[in-house]
Structures are given as C-alpha cells and as structure tokens.
Amino acid sequence: MINFLKYKFIYFGFSILVILTGLFFIFKFGLPLSIDFTGGSNISYKINNKVVNLRTEPLSQKQEIEIRLKMEKESKSKIEVLLFETVGPSVGKDAVNKTIIASVLGILAILLYIAFAFKGFNFALAAILALFHDILVLVGVYAIVSYFFKAEVDTLFITAALTTMSFSVHDTIVIFDKIREYIKEHGKGDIERLANKALTETMVRSLNNSMTIVFMLLALILFGGSTIKFFIVALLIGTITGTYSSPFIATPILVWLEKRNKK
C-alpha cells in the first residue's frame, strides 16, 4: 500500500498553480470567443490548393460572393468555398445560457444520485468539487493553448467541457466505489488508511483507462482533420485533469470531509 494522501498538499499546490496560471492568461489576454458567441462571419477558401481563413463582421451571402469574385480576379484562379458561416450577435448567448442551466441541473442530479448511491453527502460533495476543479483547469489551460496557438472558444469547446464533466465524475466514482466497499468491510474507523488502500488498488485501472482514451485523442490530433483539432485538444486536457482529480483532489477532500464530520 502506498501512502498517497501524505502528499495531498503537493497535489493541491500543483492544481492551484495550474489554475492560477490559467486564470492569469484569461485575465491578461482574455479568451478569444468564436463567432458562435460574438456574431460575425467565418470564411474558409481554397485558392491554388492553399486554405485561407477569414474572420469578419457578419456578412451576407451577397457580400461574400462580391469578395470572392474580387479575389478571383486578383489571384486569377478559381476559389472554392470550404466554409462560410455567419452568426447574428444574439444567437450564441442564448445557447450558452441554456447549456449552463442544463449543466447545473446535471450537477445537481449527480449530487443527489451519488449522495443516494453512496449513502453519504460527503461523497457527492467531494465528487462535485473535483468536477469544478476540472472545469477550472480545462478553461485555464485552454486559455494558455489559445494564447499560443490561436484556438477559439466555440460551441465545440462547450461540448468538450460537458464531456470533461461526465468523465470526471465517472472516474471519481470508480475510486469512491472502492472506498465504499472498504467502509462496508471495516467501518469508517481509519478513513485515511482505507482511502490509501483504495487508491493503491485503483491507480492502475485509472491510468490504464485514461491511457486508452489518450491514445484515441492523440491519434485524432496527429492524423485527424483540422476543424476539430482544438476540440480534441480540449478533450485531452479534460481527460488528463479528470484522471488527475479523482485520486488527488476528490479523494483527499472526501477524507478531509469525513474526518471533519467525526470531530
């Protein structure tokens, strides 16, 4: 048995460092929002086998054709439209608001379900706190990525955030299930020892499981198409933080909550 919990302050410290760096990038450089949220037009042209991406104010189809004709004249070659999208300014906000409402409802439902299935509110609370940790890490690290690689926050990023939330709880439950089992066998007496034992037992499965997902995602980043590249990057960040938070954030918090209850 390895005493994982002995180093909990190192885990917390590392998380706080990552989150603070992310927040620094968010506040210093902002999160570049896609036209899904701000309104505007995205155009992607193929000229002489080169792909040109443009982002503009909201354009009508007519204006787009005018631009294209002008460019065709200047470049003296045929232009193929790969992508043209226009979003009015009011559209995106509504979508985000609804997704947030749905997520909050989802989190509440998870809270209730875990509290019920694990017969303890502490399990639910610890899982949800780890979930918030993962969202913070995801948004923060994505801000850093977007600063260096010009990634945007679009609706696909929202999907990635939702995926991360699901994965985070999924992963946490596997460890909690083990702790629940030990509590059944030995009682809550030495929760820290039980938690350490559970972590030792589940660590291999956690790593192996994440490894398989990381394989999939890395393949998609390396060989997949360009439009979903940053979406996959967001999923990768989510998978890594989701795996990290289960043993190193959720479990220490659970132990701490259980100990506090006893006092």
Next chain:
Amino acid sequence: MIIIKKLLVLIAVLIGLWIDIPKNTKIFNREIKPLGNLDIKLGLDLKGGSHLVFEANTKGIKQEDLASSLEATRDIIERRVNFFGVSEPSVQTVKSGSNYKIEVDLPGITNVKDAIDKIGKTAQLTFKETSNKVNLATSSGFVAFDSNPLLTGKDVKKASVSIDNTSGKPQVSLEFTSEGNKKFADATKRNVGKVIGIFLDDITLTTPVVQQEILDGNAVINGSFTTDEAKKLAQDINGGALPIPIKLVEQKNVGPSLGAEEISKSIIAGVIGLSAVLIFMIVYYGKMGLIADLALVIYGFLALAIFKLFSVVLTLSGVAGFLLSIGMAVDSNILIFERIKEELRKKNNMEIAIKIGFGKAIDAIKDANFTTLIVAFILFNPLNWGFLPQFGLVRGFALTLIIGVGTSLFTGVFITKRLINFFYKQKN
C-alpha cells in the same frame, strides 16, 4: 433460463451484425443485403450543406394566433425548400426565451443565396399566358408560358374558399382590384380558347382553358383540393407574405470537400487510435485483453447498428460523444479485469475469482455509467423544454453518449461475462 439468456444475447449480436453489413457486399458471388437497408446519416458539418436560422418577428401577432401562424410559416418555408429538390431538408421551429426561431437545414446545398432569397420572400401569385415564341405542341400537353406575368398577387383584392356548384368540391375564389379587373378582362379576351397558367412561387397551381372573356372580375382556381388545402392556398394568396416576418440571423455553410476530407481523416485517426487501444489491452492484460478487444469490437458493431436503426444523425459533436463512450466501454472491461486479478491475488481459484470480481465490478460500472446517463439525458432534453438546450450540437453529443453508454453497459455486463466464462471454463 441461462440458455435462453445466452441465445438472446447471441441473437442481438447477430441482428446487429446483419444491420451493419455494407451495401453491395458479396460473399461467394452472392449478394448479401443488410437488414433494413439502412444508412448512417451524417450531419451538415460532416456531409456539407447549409444551416440557416431565421428569427420570427412575432410582435404583431396575437397570442392566440401565435402557434397556428408559426405552423403556417413553417409549412410555407418547407414548401419553398422542397422546391429546391434538396434531399432530406429539415425545417423546425425552436423557442428560445420569448423568441421564436425557424431552423432550416439544407444538406448538400452550399451556394445558398438563392435559397435564402426564396425562403424569405413573399409568396407570389402570377397569371401567365402561353408564349407565342414557342411552337405549341398541344397534342403532347406541353405548354410554354410567357415569362412576363399578366397579373400578379397585387391585382388580387381577396381570395376566399367557396364550393363549386357543379362538382361540390372546394375551390378558391379570387376577387380582383379594379385595375386587376381591367387586366384580367383584357387577358381573357385575348386568350379565349387558350390556356392561362396560375402559379404560386413558380409552382403551377392550375392551367385552366379560358372559355370566354371574363368581365365581372371574378375568377376561381379549382383543382382537386381538400378544404384544408383550399384554405391554405387562399391564405397564401391573401397574405402574399409569410404569416410571420422572418429575418436571417445565422448561417453555416460547409463545403462538401471539407466534410469529406474531415471524415476520411477522422476515420484513419479513429482506426489508428483504436488499434493502439486494442494492442495496449493485449500487451497489458494478455488473454483477458484479447477478450476485452473482442467485446469492444462487438460493442462497436452494436453501436453502429443502433445508429442505423434509429437513424441518428452523426455530427462532429456526436462523434465526440461516441469516442467518450468507447473510452467508458474499455473502462468497464478494465474494471472487471482488475477486480478479477484482485480476487486471484486473494488465492481464489479462477472460477470464483471471475464470479466475485465480476459482481464487485458491476457496482462501480453501474454507478459510473448511470451518472453519465443522467447528465446525457438532461443535455438531450427529451421533453423539449424551452430553458434547456434545443440545438443540434449539444443534443447530438448527448444522444450518441446515451446510445454508447447504454450499449457499453450491455456489452460490459453480458458479452464480456459470456466471453470470460467461455474462454476460462473450457479449461476446467
């Protein structure tokens, strides 16, 4: 009982495989047809096409008329869209807050200027006379019409539904304005014995032969209408415009080449990623890994069959949901194996280890997948509540996640267990 269960699982897998068979498969020169002959449907972001969102301006509409006006607007747009000959267009009304939107999906159409103009324009009624420029081959029934209309909807004062005295069938009566009256008298005088075409949005409504000059300014459009159809037509002519004014607020066009490129790249990437996962499982878990791989492949086939069966539209976000569910399916297997290993370490023999390990793993698998299902259901918003997401992106993700997790529960619980029992009990 156990035999029946085993048979049912086997039958489910076989039916899944049957549905999955690609079209035009030949085995020993005999063509094998897939069950139901179903296709995987690809979303606009993968296949190419246009997604248009119109905002409805409901300001001048009375509350009690709102639902029917929206419905009428949707129908008219749908009729106009069908005129383009798009395959599987979709026209939907969506409520967001206190606003109403109409979403139009046009797969395969990327140059949409035409489409937008046609959808948003007012319904145009036109009367046209036969063209003199073309030699009429009346015997063949083919008639060419002059491109300049004799009369338009502007000349119509009112359209109403009446009943034809002789046939008793519903028809649409037109009452012209005084100017229209003059034009109509003039036109009928010129065309006695000839055909006049009446069109709505360039679709032929009827082509009556003029019997005599009509001076009283009344005309009827008859055909084999039902009362509802006659009412709708009268409404369209009266309104001339959509019952609710609409404005284009969002538009997404994806060229077909981008979509095709994305798909082929994603498939290659998916195959590479999946192979890596399969190899990893064998390297780490040996024989059990092989079983997991087998279960995973069966899982893939079953999920594919369900996508086909429920005609799920696959989008980029849907693919993400599916990938996540693959991860969770692998996880179920890893959980089971780790538990079995654990029981083996306790010096249990294989058979008991499988039994106990399996039972323990199922608890975690159930809880973990159940929470995922809860979240996915809320995101999918099956009751279509206005305060939850109603847009394709999130729903596509949720739907594939639900199907994926549901299927992985099935393969994890039934298939893996059968396979383990099969491979290990043989020895004893």
